[in-house]
Amino acid sequence: MSAPSALPASPLQSEFAARLIAWQREHGRHDLPWQNTRDPYRIWLSEIMLQQTQVTTVIPYYTRFLERFPDVAALAAAPLDDVMALWAGLGYYSRARNLHRCSQAVVEQHGGAFPSTVDALAELPGIGRSTAAAIASFAFGARATILDGNVKRVLARVFGVEGFPGEKRIENAMWTLAESLFPKDGGDDDISAYTQGLMDLGATLCGRGRPECARCPFASDCVANVTGRQRELPAARPKKAVPTRRTWMLVLLDGASVLLEKRPPAGIWGGLWSLPEAGDEAALEKRARAFGGARELEHLAPFTHTFTHFKLEIEPRVADVDAGRPGARLEAGDSETEWVPLADLDAYGLPAPVRKLLDSLRGSLL
DNA sequence: CAATCGTGGCA
DNA sequence: TTGCCAAGATT
Numbered sequence: 001m002s003a004p005s006a007l008p009a010s011p012l013q014s015e016f017a018a019r020l021i022a023w024q025r026e027h028g029r030h031d032l033p034w035q036n037t038r039d040p041y042r043i044w045l046s047e048i049m050l051q052q053t054q055v056t057t058v059i060p061y062y063t064r065f066l067e068r069f070p071d072v073a074a075l076a077a078a079p080l081d082d083v084m085a086l087w088a089g090l091g092y093y094s095r096a097r098n099l100h101r102c103s104q105a106v107v108e109q110h111g112g113a114f115p116s117t118v119d120a121l122a123e124l125p126g127i128g129r130s131t132a133a134a135i136a137s138f139a140f141g142a143r144a145t146i147l148d149g150n151v152k153r154v155l156a157r158v159f160g161v162e163g164f165p166g167e168k169r170i171e172n173a174m175w176t177l178a179e180s181l182f183p184k185d186g187g188d189d190d191i192s193a194y195t196q197g198l199m200d201l202g203a204t205l206c207g208r209g210r211p212e213c214a215r216c217p218f219a220s221d222c223v224a225n226v227t228g229r230q231r232e233l234p235a236a237r238p239k240k241a242v243p244t245r246r247t248w249m250l251v252l253l254d255g256a257s258v259l260l261e262k263r264p265p266a267g268i269w270g271g272l273w274s275l276p277e278a279g280d281e282a283a284l285e286k287r288a289r290a291f292g293g294a295r296e297l298e299h300l301a302p303f304t305h306t307f308t309h310f311k312l313e314i315e316p317r318v319a320d321v322d323a324g325r326p327g328a329r330l331e332a333g334d335s336e337t338e339w340v341p342l343a344d345l346d347a348y349g350l351p352a353p354v355r356k357l358l359d360s361l362r363g364s365l366l
Numbered sequence: 367c368a369a370t371c372g373t374g375g376c377a
Numbered sequence: 378t379t380g381c382c383a384a385g386a387t388t
Contacts, residue, residue, distance in 0.1 A: 050384035057374065057383085091372025094387075128386045148384045168367065199384055208382075209377065237382080268371070307372060308382080352373060 010159055012221045017183035021190055023217040024197030029204070033062055035196075040114035040139040041072045047131045048099050052092060052149075055203070061090050073112055076103040084271050084349035091352075093270055098126030116140040129175075137195045141188030145178040146195055147171070150202025156234030157206060160223030164235045242306075246313040248284040249275040249354070251300075251361060252293050254321040254339060258358065259291055260348060262336040268307070273348045275316075275357075276337070284317055291337075293319040305353040316357055 029035070032055065034046030045065060049058045065086050069075040075083070080100050087096035102125045106114055114135070115121055121132035129147070136142030145151075152165040155174055163170040183194055205212045213225040220226075224233045252259040260273040276291070278284035285297055300316040340348060342362045350358065 047384065052371090052383055052385055053373080054375075054383050089373075091374090092385085094371065095385090098386080126386065130385065134384070146384080149382085150384065166368095203384080239380095270371085305372095309370065 010221070012158065012218065013180060016158075016181045016218075017186075017194055019217045020197040020201065021183070021186070021193045024193045024200055027204075027215075028193070028197055028200035033059060038139050040116075040135060042066065043138045044102075044114060044127075044135050045099075047134045048095050048126055049090065051095060051131065053090065057090070061087070072103050072106050072114070075100065076107040080271065081349070085347055086349075088272060088349035089352050089355065093272060094266075095126055097265070097271055101125040102127065114139070116142070118142055118144045134195060137191050141191050143182060143191065145175075145182045146198060147175055147178050148199070148202075150206075151178060151198045153208065153234055154198065154202045154206050157211070157224035157230060158218050158222045160227075160233065162233075162235065164237060166237060242310055244311045244313060246279075246315065248278045248281060248315045248317060249357075250277070250284055250288055250291075250293075250297075251275060251316060251318040251358070252288060252291055252321065253318065253365075256343070256365065257339045257341050258345075260338050260340050260350075262338075269351045271349070272351055273338070273340075274351055274354050281315075281317075288317075288319050292321050294322040300357075303353070312353075314353060314357075318361075 032046075034042055037043065046058070046062060049062055049065075068082075068086060069078060078100075080097065083096050083100045084093065087093060087099075090096075105124055106112060115124075116136065116139070118129075118132045118136045121127050121135055122129055127135070133142070133144035133146045134148075136144055137146070152171075152174055155161055155177055156165060159177060161170065161174060161177070165171055165174060183190060186194075201216070205216050211225075211230050213219045213222065213230065216222065216225070218225075224230045250259070259276060261276045263269050263272050263274050265271050276284075276287055278287050281297075285295070288297060289295070297317040297319050300318060302313060302315045305312045305314060342358070342365065345355075345358055345362070
């Protein structure tokens with residue numbers, strides 16, 4: 001076990017864990033909904049939801065999810081559509097698909113009990129190295145370090161790690177550093193406090209905006225604080241141009257029912273229900289006719305939805321089913337479609353902008 | 367290994 | 378208003 005060659009040795013390395021554990025016990029968070037349990041199911045669920053997602057966003061989803069699926073067997077037995085509906089709005093929907101697959105793997109391959117080692121956990125869908133370490137350390141007291149966004153920020157500042165942490169070489173160095181800092185001894189409670197302390201320090205005192213260095217247990221040793229470079233560490237992500245895509249969405253109404261189309265299992269909004277789309281006005285008119293819609297498409301106000309990697313300009317169109325036309329209310333093509341009463345939309349997993357669009361429409365129609 | 371994959375909050 | 382990115386994993 002040697003210090004990472006790319007990083008300078010710090011006198012802090014031997015004291016880091018003990019100081020962090022003490023700080024966590026005194027000043028860390030102890031009452032989040034997924035704390036004060038060693039149930040690997042609850043811990044796993046929270047860790048998956050918290051991937052790239054802030055605590056305040058997760059809490060209501062977590063509560064609802066646990067009510068509906070109180071244990072891994074209940075989740076494994078549920079239809080994927082039900083899981084997607086509960087996940088809708090939380091984003092990164094591959095997490096929900098992998099969550100469902102993972103629950104079934106736990107039931108079918110592990111007898112319904114989560115494995116207790118980092119390596120076995122990391123074999124499961126949706127569980128990578130850091131999430132495996134979080135679950136294993138919280139639920140089973142395993143001696144494995146996490147490395148999430150909080151830890152990267154703390155390490156970059158305290159130890160002065162240069163370079164963008166998303167870059168492979170920098171991330172590798174941080175894994176080595178994080179492992180070298182893990183407490184050499186201590187029981188399960190110490191390990192939990194340590195792992196939680198890494199997260200708490202990054203999420204509370206050492207946030208991205210204005211770190212509260214005066215309250216930090218590492219203030220006197222922290223490279224960023226001592227050199228006044230809190231704003232420059234960790235290095236920012238390299239900027240990239242954000243491309244714009246454009247899509248036409250069809251709100252096809254039959255009375256108080258709307259036509260939904262299930263999205264492909266992979267790609268953006270994979271596995272959610274959405275509105276039928278087309279790449280231009282004429283193609284959407286053609287699709288509307290194929291579904292039994294009237295010829296005239298009413299224009300609604302276009303709007304833009306911004307993703308991390310691109311902007312999507314949405315051109316919404318509304319049409320009614322042409323009741324007098326033979327073959328009205330068809331379900332054409334090989335895509336999966338359903339007519340859904342507007343009052344039942346809550347049971348369907350819709351993309352956030354589609355949810356907003358239909359909610360506003362429902363308000364004006366009813 | 368760099369790109370992909372959501373959404374909402376906040377500076 | 379715009380930019381930035383949060384308890385990352387997968388391909």
